[in-house]
Amino acid sequence: MELSSIRQNFPILGQKINACDLVYLDNAATTQKPIAVINALSDYYSHNNANIHRGVHTLSRRATDLFEQARKTTAQHFGVANEQQIVFTSGTTDSINMVAQGLSKLYLKPGDEIILSMLEHHSNILPWQLWAEENGGHLKVIPLLADHSLDYSAFEKLISPKTKLIAITHVSNTLGLVTDVEKIKSVANRHNIPWLLDGAQSAPHMPVNLSVLNPDFFVCSAHKMYGPTGCGILYLNERWLSELPIAKTGGGTIKTVSFEKTEYVEGALRFEPGTPNIADVIAFAEALKYMDAIGMQQIFKHESELVQYAQTLMKEIPEIDMYGIHDHKAGVISFNVKNQHPFDVGTLLDKYGIALRTGHHCTQPLMKHLGVQGTIRISFAIYNSKQEIDYFIEKLKKVIKMLS
Amino acid sequence: MATMGIEEIEKEIIEEFDFFGDDWESKYEHLIELGKSLPLIAAADKTDDKIIQGCQSRVWLNADFDDNGMVYTADSDAIITKGMIALLVRVLSHQNPTDIIRANLSFIDKIGLKEHLSPTRANGLLSMVNQMKKEALKRL
Structure with a gap:
């Protein structure tokens, strides 16, 4: 199944948030629902x-x-x-x-x-x-x-x-x-x-x-x-x-x-x-x-590609600390912007229509182990695209500039 | 007492923010600048018992009283929250307790930042406003 036709199965994805296209990267919290459901x-x-x-x-x-x-x-x-x-x-x-x-x-x-x-x-x-x-x-x-x-x-x-x-x-x-x-x-x-x-x-x-x-x-x-x-x-x-x-x-x-x-x-x-x-x-x-x-293997392959694509681009941003970088991951990237609170980054990215998660993600012992109050988490689903990641990276860079 | 009343200062802030119109980026950049310029709470007052728990950003609030009315100092680990705090401190500091308790702070809505005072917002600001009023109540 083509990505464009997959996206059409999810009515919620077509909307604008703050006049920007919704980019939904909070799938580990909950995914959106296809019309069949x-x-x-x-x-x-x-x-x-x-x-x-x-x-x-x-x-x-x-x-x-x-x-x-x-x-x-x-x-x-x-x-x-x-x-x-x-x-x-x-x-x-x-x-x-x-x-x-x-x-x-x-x-x-x-x-x-x-x-x-x-x-x-x-x-x-x-x-x-x-x-x-x-x-x-x-x-x-x-x-x-x-x-x-x-x-x-x-x-x-x-x-x-x-x-x-x-x-x-x-x-x-x-x-x-x-x-x-x-x-x-x-x-x-x-x-x-x-x-x-x-x-x-x-x-x-x-x-x-x-x-x-x-x-x-x-x-x-x-x-x-x-x-x-x-x-x-x-x-x-x-x-x-x-x-x-x-x-x-x-x-x-x-x-x-x-x-x-x-x-x-x-x-x-x-x-x-x-x-x-x-x-x-x-x-x-x-x-x-x-x-x-769609096929679970296909879903895993698509999301793995997104993780690797995003990880590669994010590694090039010097202000970013990523946690748990690995080739074999299931659709999740956790990171922080050096010297910035995750809440600020999340608040500003929301203004650009990007939905992601900030905080401890109900894993406080892990946060303590990482030595942080919280992280910023992006998580992918079958309907996410590389274009969305490009947009996220562009706006993340902008937000880093705004905050510094 | 302060030379300007609460509503006068609110009006001043509304005029300041009107300058940005619908340009939210400039508005937030201004808020971030305000956060950076917020006089910090004294280190001795930045203690756990002065933390107002939001879910994500932490807010410290210290309240004193002098001849000019209430004196608030505050801090947060999140800069946008700090910007909001700077506005609240500017409006409510050096005012008399009765005016503080009666203040409805409608300027927050008028400058388009009402979402930050929503009960579902995980930043502790609504609790901070309530705490500021409680401290004023003690000085009546």
Whole structure:
């Protein structure tokens, strides 16, 4: 698919901000939505809306079919044979909290240890920290090498008989660095330790085949993958699909209920109490189909080219410090302008219609490690172009001049 | 008390900014210059208890009182925020507390910089204005 035709699929991109063409470079925060996703939401409420899994009437069956078909589409997208291993949640944060709360009920014991990394987003720190504080657990943190990539040899040394889980990001939301999952996996398997892969920033940018990676848990958010907000997935392997204790309960998860004893259903529905986010799940499936029609490999290739193109141009600007420069990155560049606050740079670039992110990106431990208050982050999606990067570089130079 | 009242100074600033018309670049360059020329807060007053937390840019505010009214000194680590602070300090310093509490600071809107005082703006300026008024309230 040609870039120009891809851009036409995203109605929001055609607008002006402060009389300039919108240049949207905040995709790691959330991506824009193609018309297919917007139409799916509208179609659902216009033609198919009903509550699912219970009704005998036509609309209810239709909505149920669409919802369960979305589960199959999601499973296929991630190379998962059994679609029951895909649980729909409200997003990555919700998914990680479900795992943390579930594991803390039976599996995690006082004194146990969980390994995280210095690159983690707060949402893959706080649920584990809460468990540790409430239960006398400990968090161990994989340090970074000088180039800000994970120190894998230090990682293996953190393993102890008390290590019960490794929870690690697939791609750093702040630096875009890609975790060597095979290294994590081989250590985890050798020591027989379950591991959770946070795919919030990988699933939007690269092929992710969960039957090959085979983590115990995988989580991601629809809204970073051209889908709606308030929707995401928790993938569980066969073991945890049946063994993970539920963190929340309610209607739709049961076979029989009495005041003495309740028998729960098996499979994904055990984790989806209450009326789920039906419309957004169905629209998320359309987002996955949209990505698959372009091809995840193609998306990765396009965004990698943009990263390398931008990195090369930015290296030539002497006032810029870049963090985590690497050839193999997933659509993210983090930088600062020497002696300038990220907030000032972001405020002025917004005036030129450029949307980007400034601040700590919910990775304060990483900011502390880098020795900065915050960074400026640009992040790419399939609809971004080299022309947009040229425009961004031109305006960045202008802003640097204005501020100095 | 100051020779000019709050509204007079606001009028003066509006006239100053009218010069730039719709040229936002010149307007922001002026704001940046104002930020650079802001007399800094005394190092002894730039302490953690004087920080007004914005989400991103930090603002320090010190308030004193002398025969001329309130005396504010302030600083920020972001220069655009500092420019805004310079305007607020210019308008509210050396005024009497009652006038400060009553000030609606409509000049910010009139010079086209209202977005910087929006509650969703992560720069701490709205909190700073509230803090300036609270300090004035203590001197009533």
